[in-house]
Amino acid sequence: MLETNVDQKSFKFKIVLLGEGCVGKSSLVLRFVENKFSCKHLSTIQASFQNKTVNVEDCQADLHIWDTAGQEKYHALGPIYYRGSNGVLLVFDITDRKSFEKVKNWVLEIKTCLGNTAEILIVGNKIDLEEERQVTRQDAEAYAESEGALYMETSAQDNVGISDAFESLTAKMIEHSRTRSTEPPSTNRSIRLIDNDEAERSKKCCR
Amino acid sequence: MHSSFSEPNSPLKEVLVDKWQTASCSDLGEEYVKPGPLARAKFNALRNKREAIDRFLKKHRKEDLSLYIDELRDFAISPGGLVDDEFRAVIWPVLSANLVQNDDLDDVSSSYDSDFESAQSDFDEEPAYEESEELTLEDLKGHKEWNQVELDVHRTLSRFPPNISDTHRDVLQTELIPLIVRVLSINPRFNYYQGFHDICLTVLLVCGEVDALPVCSNLAKNGSFNNYLLKTLEKSVVRELDLLYVILSRVDPSLEQVMRSVELGTMFGLSWPLTWFSHTLKQYQQIVRFFDVFLASSPLLPIYVSAAVVVFRRASILACEREMPFLHRLLTEMPHELPIDTIIKDSVYLSKLMPPCLLKTKYTNEYRKIVSKPSKAAVKTIPRYALQFMFVAGTVGAAASFFFFKQIHPM
Numbered sequence: 001m002l003e004t005n006v007d008q009k010s011f012k013f014k015i016v017l018l019g020e021g022c023v024g025k026s027s028l029v030l031r032f033v034e035n036k037f038s039c040k041h042l043s044t045i046q047a048s049f050q051n052k053t054v055n056v057e058d059c060q061a062d063l064h065i066w067d068t069a070g071q072e073k074y075h076a077l078g079p080i081y082y083r084g085s086n087g088v089l090l091v092f093d094i095t096d097r098k099s100f101e102k103v104k105n106w107v108l109e110i111k112t113c114l115g116n117t118a119e120i121l122i123v124g125n126k127i128d129l130e131e132e133r134q135v136t137r138q139d140a141e142a143y144a145e146s147e148g149a150l151y152m153e154t155s156a157q158d159n160v161g162i163s164d165a166f167e168s169l170t171a172k173m174i175e176h177s178r179t180r181s182t183e184p185p186s187t188n189r190s191i192r193l194i195d196n197d198e199a200e201r202s203k204k205c206c207r
Numbered sequence: 208m209h210s211s212f213s214e215p216n217s218p219l220k221e222v223l224v225d226k227w228q229t230a231s232c233s234d235l236g237e238e239y240v241k242p243g244p245l246a247r248a249k250f251n252a253l254r255n256k257r258e259a260i261d262r263f264l265k266k267h268r269k270e271d272l273s274l275y276i277d278e279l280r281d282f283a284i285s286p287g288g289l290v291d292d293e294f295r296a297v298i299w300p301v302l303s304a305n306l307v308q309n310d311d312l313d314d315v316s317s318s319y320d321s322d323f324e325s326a327q328s329d330f331d332e333e334p335a336y337e338e339s340e341e342l343t344l345e346d347l348k349g350h351k352e353w354n355q356v357e358l359d360v361h362r363t364l365s366r367f368p369p370n371i372s373d374t375h376r377d378v379l380q381t382e383l384i385p386l387i388v389r390v391l392s393i394n395p396r397f398n399y400y401q402g403f404h405d406i407c408l409t410v411l412l413v414c415g416e417v418d419a420l421p422v423c424s425n426l427a428k429n430g431s432f433n434n435y436l437l438k439t440l441e442k443s444v445v446r447e448l449d450l451l452y453v454i455l456s457r458v459d460p461s462l463e464q465v466m467r468s469v470e471l472g473t474m475f476g477l478s479w480p481l482t483w484f485s486h487t488l489k490q491y492q493q494i495v496r497f498f499d500v501f502l503a504s505s506p507l508l509p510i511y512v513s514a515a516v517v518v519f520r521r522a523s524i525l526a527c528e529r530e531m532p533f534l535h536r537l538l539t540e541m542p543h544e545l546p547i548d549t550i551i552k553d554s555v556y557l558s559k560l561m562p563p564c565l566l567k568t569k570y571t572n573e574y575r576k577i578v579s580k581p582s583k584a585a586v587k588t589i590p591r592y593a594l595q596f597m598f599v600a601g602t603v604g605a606a607a608s609f610f611f612f613k614q615i616h617p618m
Binding site for chain 2: 021040041045046047049051064071072074076077080
């Protein structure tokens with residue numbers, strides 16, 4: 001089992017995008033999966049799912065990407081989507097400091113709930129709006145490093161850095177799955193909230 | 208090709224040459240494009256209904272239309288709905304002022320909510336809609352949700368009917384932000400959720416700025432949106448959506464079993480009740496047709512409609528890869544063509560077959576029993592359960608479900 005790990009060439013990963021509303025999560029996914037940008041897209045209400053296969057070095061990874069709603073009221077539904085994720089993309093808008101602060105909250109929550117089972121990539125989006133920048137690259141990088149996360153900057157509008165971002169995260173996830181025991185998380189699917197107990201548990205987000 | 212049919216009749220009537228041509232033609236669908244006897248019959252039925260509503264409104268022009276709420280609800284629910292935005296603009300305010308209320312048992316969260324009493328008392332203390340003190344635009348801009356609402360409203364471009372001019376759309380978007388914030392200001396405990404703006408936008412498009420405010424306010428205070436705005440989503444809409452599985456387990460046990468076996472959950476339908484389908488439906492006429500029905504029905508009807516939509520998509524679900532994400536994606540994407548009237552008829556029928564009060568109590572308990580069994584056993588249980596249902600419901604139920612299946616799968 002262990003030997004095959006190093007030789008493993010094909011992977012399947014679950015990635016979830018989290019971050020404040022309007023930072024460009026859906027646009028990142030749309031650009032990455034379909035290489036499109038739309039000024040007419042709607043706010044995301046129900047999480048949407050996309051998949052795409054990427055090649056990193058000599059490996060192939062099937063990415064299952066979950067794009068979530070960012071608005072405050074949907075925050076509590078987060079665990080339904082990020083449970084069992086191998087990678088988490090925390091997105092903020094470089095022209096909006098508040099959205100960067102929100103990323104810090106997400107890092108805490110993800111670490112508490114997923115422990116070290118998921119790799120984190122922090123993404124500063126909208127670098128096409130450089131002149132309105134409120135969060136410096138150095139600040140964001142320093143923060144990401146302190147949390148053991150990757151940091152990258154993107155523009156979904158101009159198609160800058162997006163494949164890089166997903167590929168870097170994929171490389172990290174491959175490394176992760178090779179170095180750590182391959183014990184998969186107990187469930188990599190969402191659960192349905194049926195009774196009160198379950199609902200309560202999910203609110204605390206840890207199982 | 209279809210876009211001309213999904214254009215609204217108002218507020219853009221002047222744009223359209225022939226009003227009759229643009230009746231609620233989503234109800235005619237494909238067949239109308241290729242005229243045939245069926246399409247013509249549907250079109251005639253719609254025209255007759257339009258005339259009937261027109262006569263009715265003219266006859267009672269000088270009276271309080273609330274006195275005729277039953278007739279109005281009947282127009283709204285029966286095939287074709289209110290047909291024309293011109294009628295909707297008159298009738299929606301009346302329907303919204305007389306929303307069908309849940310009785311206590313019907314409050315989905317009440318049966319297991321510890322904060323039931325507090326929630327209930329808020330509800331009772333809610334003052335009737337009064338223009339107590341008119342909030343100025345400046346006041347509204349100071350509201351905690353103004354920024355979020357503004358961001359969401361700016362992202363509604365694709366929600367506007369295609370024949371609306373850019374200038375007109377700008378005006379409507381500018382009106383929409385204060386409209387929403389004004390509704391949110393009714394109760395300081397209202398917490399805006401993304402999607403409420405879709406509701407207000409639909410009402411604004413139909414009723415215009417002045418009438419939209421009381422309609423949206425009524426919906427926020429007395430409709431199902433009251434719960435969504437006051438409570439967390441888990442304690443409101445997610446619990447309602449759980450009932451979807453309860454309905455499916457009785458209507459189509461094998462389909463329910465497939466969905467449960469992949470742990471599909473209910474998130475695929477999250478926006479359905481939250482926005483009365485206005486966020487996922489692609490045609491304007493379909494959206495307003497659903498609003499007609501929801502304004503005239505029990506607050507839980509959107510859940511029955513959700514069930515009917517899922518059953519309608521049965522074949523695609525069964526053909527889809529048996530993995531949660533793929534099924535989720537399949538169901539979040541609403542087909543362009545939906546047999547709206549059939550879905551509405553089925554939903555209303557389902558809501559009579561399993562009324563909300565039974566659905567939330569007895570049927571939910573029965574469903575929990577099925578779910579709590581280990582999955583191996585559950586496979587065996589399903590046929591027995593289906594049989595049991597037939598016995599419990601007796602011959603009436605059996606005949607009724609046969610009727611229902613025939614409706615959904617016409618031979």
